[in-house]
Amino acid sequence: MMDLNWEWLPLAVALALAFSMRPWRMLRDGALATPLLASLVFFPWLWALPRMHAMPIPLILSGSCLILLMLGWPLAVPVICLIAALSGLVAPAPVELLVANAFWIGVLPASIALVLGALLRRYVGPHVFVYTLGRGFIVTAVSTFGASLLGEWAGAELPNIEPTLVTTAHWMMAWGEAFMTGMLSAIFVAFRPQWLATWSDNLYLHK
Numbered sequence: 001m002m003d004l005n006w007e008w009l010p011l012a013v014a015l016a017l018a019f020s021m022r023p024w025r026m027l028r029d030g031a032l033a034t035p036l037l038a039s040l041v042f043f044p045w046l047w048a049l050p051r052m053h054a055m056p057i058p059l060i061l062s063g064s065c066l067i068l069l070m071l072g073w074p075l076a077v078p079v080i081c082l083i084a085a086l087s088g089l090v091a092p093a094p095v096e097l098l099v100a101n102a103f104w105i106g107v108l109p110a111s112i113a114l115v116l117g118a119l120l121r122r123y124v125g126p127h128v129f130v131y132t133l134g135r136g137f138i139v140t141a142v143s144t145f146g147a148s149l150l151g152e153w154a155g156a157e158l159p160n161i162e163p164t165l166v167t168t169a170h171w172m173m174a175w176g177e178a179f180m181t182g183m184l185s186a187i188f189v190a191f192r193p194q195w196l197a198t199w200s201d202n203l204y205l206h207k
Contacts, residue, residue: 005096007103014077014107023074031194035070039063039079040086047087047101060173062105065113065140066181070188072197073114080106104151113143117198126203132189135198137182145174 026032043063050060067083068076084102087093117135124130148170188195 007100011081011099011103011107014111015081018074018077021074023072023078026072026075026197032071032075032197035195036075036079039067039070040082043067043083044086044090047083047105048091048093051091051093059176060105061177061180062101062109062144063177063180064106064110065136065143065177066184068110068113069135069181069185069196069198073110075197076110077107080110104147108150109140109143109147112146113139116143126206128189128204131199131204132182132186136185137178140181141174141178144177145171148174 027036046061046063062080064076064080067079070076071079081102084098084106087101088095088098113135116139120130120134120139124134149167152166152170185196189199193199193201
């Protein structure tokens with residue numbers, strides 16, 4: 001995806017901050033074990049897909065914002081880094097590429113989504129549609145596209161894409177990520193709310 005060498009620094013800072021919050025405490029009751037294990041099994045294949053098949057437009061669906069909603073930021077950060085590492089076992093890649101992917105398509109959009117989600121809840125209010133449509137769909141699209149623009153500004157390139165069309169390609173892929181996250185978050189709210197660490201019946205349903 002890109003050939004940069006400095007992403008390890010913000011990635012290390014994010015990991016240190018996440019571990020300082022002792023994210024393993026969120027696994028005590030076992031409710032998040034299923035989404036965590038499912039993320040580690042499913043998403044490495046999506047991350048590795050652009051390296052496994054030559055496609056006119058590389059399909060990049062990281063699931064980072066969905067992982068954020070399921071696990072919360074402190075637990076999502078190390079899980080995202082582990083997903084990046086596991087994707088290197090599925091489809092071998094240089095360590096520099098795996099670190100860059102962990103930051104640009106994983107931790108960065110998840111962190112942006114955390115901030116935007118908090119602002120949305122603060123200024124719009126805690127309602128179920130704020131969570132599913134706002135955080136699950138709109139925030140995911142904005143966060144993914146924003147992180148892609150930052151990566152593009154930092155020198156990221158998409159293979160087989162004309163430089164003038166890179167921004168358009170990022171915009172289209174951001175909406176693909178948004179549809180996936182919005183749809184699954186709505187399903188989980190309805191049928192498996194215990195799989196969403198960021199969901200609360202008392203807060204969003206005013207119980």
